[in-house]
Amino acid sequence: MGVHIFDAMGTTVSVRVVEGADVSSARLEDALAGVRHAFVAFERTFSLYRHDSELTRIARGEVRLADASPEVRDMYAAAVGWRARTGGAFTPHRPDGIVDLSGLVKAEAIAAAGDVLRQAGFDAFTVNAGGDVLTAGAPERGFWTTGVVDPADRSQLLTTVRSDDDLPAVATSGTSERGEHIWSTPVHAEASLRDTIAQATVLAGDIVTADVLATAIVAGGRATLDAVTDEHPVGVLAAFGDGTLAANARCRERVVR
Amino acid sequence: MRRSSAVILVSASTVTLGAGWLVGSGYLAPAEVAPTAAPPTVPDSNAVTDAPEGTGAATQAPAAPVPVTVDGAIIDTKYGTVQVQVVIEGDVITDVIALKLTDSGETSIEVSARAAPILREEILAAQSTAVDNVSGATFTSEAYRTSVQSALDAAGFTG
Numbered sequence: 001m002g003v004h005i006f007d008a009m010g011t012t013v014s015v016r017v018v019e020g021a022d023v024s025s026a027r028l029e030d031a032l033a034g035v036r037h038a039f040v041a042f043e044r045t046f047s048l049y050r051h052d053s054e055l056t057r058i059a060r061g062e063v064r065l066a067d068a069s070p071e072v073r074d075m076y077a078a079a080v081g082w083r084a085r086t087g088g089a090f091t092p093h094r095p096d097g098i099v100d101l102s103g104l105v106k107a108e109a110i111a112a113a114g115d116v117l118r119q120a121g122f123d124a125f126t127v128n129a130g131g132d133v134l135t136a137g138a139p140e141r142g143f144w145t146t147g148v149v150d151p152a153d154r155s156q157l158l159t160t161v162r163s164d165d166d167l168p169a170v171a172t173s174g175t176s177e178r179g180e181h182i183w184s185t186p187v188h189a190e191a192s193l194r195d196t197i198a199q200a201t202v203l204a205g206d207i208v209t210a211d212v213l214a215t216a217i218v219a220g221g222r223a224t225l226d227a228v229t230d231e232h233p234v235g236v237l238a239a240f241g242d243g244t245l246a247a248n249a250r251c252r253e254r255v256v257r
Numbered sequence: 258m259r260r261s262s263a264v265i266l267v268s269a270s271t272v273t274l275g276a277g278w279l280v281g282s283g284y285l286a287p288a289e290v291a292p293t294a295a296p297p298t299v300p301d302s303n304a305v306t307d308a309p310e311g312t313g314a315a316t317q318a319p320a321a322p323v324p325v326t327v328d329g330a331i332i333d334t335k336y337g338t339v340q341v342q343v344v345i346e347g348d349v350i351t352d353v354i355a356l357k358l359t360d361s362g363e364t365s366i367e368v369s370a371r372a373a374p375i376l377r378e379e380i381l382a383a384q385s386t387a388v389d390n391v392s393g394a395t396f397t398s399e400a401y402r403t404s405v406q407s408a409l410d411a412a413g414f415t416g
Contacts, residue, residue, distance in 0.1 A: 003413030012401035014410045016389060106395075128406065130395040145386060147405065149393030155405065157391070160382035174394030201392055229371045236372045237380070246372040247380060256386045 001139060004032050008039035009106055010049065011130030017117065018124035018139055031120035035127070038112040045071055046105040048098070059098045075101050075108070082212045087227060089220030090212050107171065107211035110134050114207070132171040134207040135163040145256055146170045151199040151239050158245075159237065161254040167203040167235055171210035173218045174199035174239075195222040196241035202228075203235030203251060210234070322347030 004015045015035055019028060047053045054072055057063045065076060079092035079101055094100045106129055113127045114134050124137030126144055135144040143164060147157040151174055163170065175198055200217035204210035213234060217225050225238055225246070235251035325345045344351050391406040401407050 001413070003410050005410055007398050010397055011395060012398050012407070014390070014406065014413075016413065126390055128390045128392075130397075130401075131391065131393040131406070132395070133390045133392050135390075139389070141387070144389050147382075147388040147391045149391060149405065151394070154393065157382070157388070157405070158377070159380040160386045160388055170390075170392045172392040172394055199394060226371055233370075238372055245375050245377060245380070247375050248370055248372040250370070251372075252375070252380065255380050256382045 002028075004035075006036055006039075008036070009043050009047070009102075009109065009129065011106075013039060013113075013127065013129045015113070015117075015128075016126045016139075017122055018137065019122075023121075027120060028122075031117055031122060034116035034120065035113040038116055039109045039129070042105050042109040042112070045069070046075065046101050048100060048102065055099065055101065065099065072101075075104060079104050082216075085231075086212070086216035086224060087220065089216035089224045091219075103215050104208065104212065106130065107132060107208040110207045132207060132211050133163075133169065135168045135170075148172060148201050148237060149199075152243065158239070160256045161201075161203060161235070161237075161251065162256050163203070164254070166233075167205060167250065167254070169204050169207040169210040170201065171204070171207060171214045172199060172201040173211070173214035175218060193241040194244065197221055197225065197238050198241050199239040200225070201237040201251075203254065205233070322349075324351065 001016055001018050004017070006013055013035075015032065017028065017031075043053075044050070045053055046055050048056055048059060050056060054063065054069060058065055058068060058072070065073070068076075076092060076099065079090070082090045082104070083092065090103060092099055092101055092103070110127050110129050110132060111134065114125070114136060117125050117127070118136065122136075124139060126133055126135045128134075131149070133146050135146075138144060143162040145160050145162055147160045148170075149172065150156040150158040161170065197218050200214045202210045202214040202217070204213065209232065213228050213232060213236075217228055217236070217238060220227075222240075225236065228234065229236055229248050233250070235248060235254060237245065237247045237251045239245055323346070327343050327345065329341045329343065388409060391404065391409060393404070393406075396404050396406070
């Protein structure tokens with residue numbers, strides 16, 4: 001198994017691929033080039049750090065959202081859909097009103113990278129972009145494992161979970177590092193420390209669901225945590241502002257003993 | 258005491274909660290203890306696990322509320338058996354805990370899917386566990402160099 005690393009979207013991406021005996025290095029190189037391209041293509045359109053991206057032009061008022069490309073309008077529609085499904089905790093707008101789809105775009109790029117690898121004939125791999133992990137299949141020893149960072153000491157792991165076909169994606173959101181695009185909504189305003197969530201890890205059937213729900217839980221606090229576990233078949237591990245932890249059964253049963 | 262007894266009878270015939278309040282205390286159950294929030298159950302004074310110490314004097318003002326925990330009876334419903342525990346402070350129900358939930362029916366499944374408090378030890382993974390990836394709040398390209406993930410990736414290079 002090889003590890004392949006590159007920078008994209010302001011973070012670092014690592015790709016692990018289990019190479020079958022019959023895989024030529026050329027086929028693997030082609031697939032990895034496709035993976036890099038997936039990230040570059042999303043970044044070119046959606047990055048607010050690029051002065052020439054379509055989203056930057058929308059932010060500057062040069063292009064109206066209604067006149068944007070189908071890709072941008074679809075992504076915006078998807079983000080608005082997630083806003084509705086998370087009670088407003090996930091939102092495609094910054095507090096200043098600028099449309100910011102970065103909460104969705106990285107996960108969509110990870111998903112697209114997974115599609116590239118599958119179409120190239122690889123069925124056992126992981127794609128990790130900035131701590132959000134999509135897995136497929138399994139390595140030789142049986143299953144992929146993902147360690148969850150301890151928000152109180154980022155050099156330590158809180159736990160390690162295995163991925164399986166039901167919940168192959170793991171995403172973590174938190175308040176401990178910059179670069180998180182989490183805009184607190186009014187539901188957060190009166191939250192006490194024990195209702196504030198410093199970090200949320202979500203195990204889900206796809207990486208977009210995992211990433212969006214992890215973001216929503218951190219933004220929305222305990223109320224969103226309960227709503228998410230009521231409404232979605234996901235595993236959740238939450239670290240509250242007072243240092244306490246909570247997890248549901250789908251998460252606990254995947255802890256590697 | 259006549260009036261007090263009458264209240265006891267009414268409370269006991271409607272809710273376990275009222276009966277629970279009264280055991281060993283002798284003074285009036287707060288009339289407000291909401292009968293509507295109680296499980297449909299028969300009186301069961303044995304259910305009281307933390308009744309306040311009473312003085313036996315009906316005229317003495319109650320001290321600060323002590324939390325009282327009352328287990329409801331096990332109820333058979335068409336969805337299966339259900340039992341709840343209710344915590345009361347003064348005349349306010351502060352918590353309702355599901356002790357037993359039916360495993361058929363959407364509502365109970367939703368409730369049991371929720372995240373519950375855990376201790377760190379409960380999710381401590383085996384020391385020998387090989388970790389393929391690390392999930393944490395997004396690290397930037399710069400932060401990556403000092404991250405656990407970068408150490409894993411470096412270890413993954415076999416040349």
